[in-house]
Amino acid sequence: MDINNELEQKAKELDEQATEALKRQVKSMIVAKGYTMEKLAEEMNAKYYTKESKANLSNKLKRGSLRFIDMQRIADILGYKIDIH
Numbered sequence: 001m002d003i004n005n006e007l008e009q010k011a012k013e014l015d016e017q018a019t020e021a022l023k024r025q026v027k028s029m030i031v032a033k034g035y036t037m038e039k040l041a042e043e044m045n046a047k048y049y050t051k052e053s054k055a056n057l058s059n060k061l062k063r064g065s066l067r068f069i070d071m072q073r074i075a076d077i078l079g080y081k082i083d084i085h
Contacts, residue, residue: 015064018064019063019064022066026066026071029075035078036054038054043077044077047076047077048073
């Protein structure tokens with residue numbers, strides 16, 4: 001395996017780890033506030049006029065394709081703030 005393949009593999013592993021960490025964190029936040037994915041999707045739709053479903057949110061988390069705007073909305077609904085340093 002050459003150095004480029006090794007670097008690509010390492011980058012992929014880091015992305016997968018970050019995706020898994022975000023998924024665990026979001027699910028933990030949801031549970032801590034007494035929500036379900038379904039209730040969260042319903043409230044996002046009502047507040048932000050989106051068309052999210054429980055399955056869609058779950059799939060975004062699973063794939064690691066949750067956009068920043070989605071995360072902002074989730075945090076807002078759950079009463080959290082995002083702080084980037």
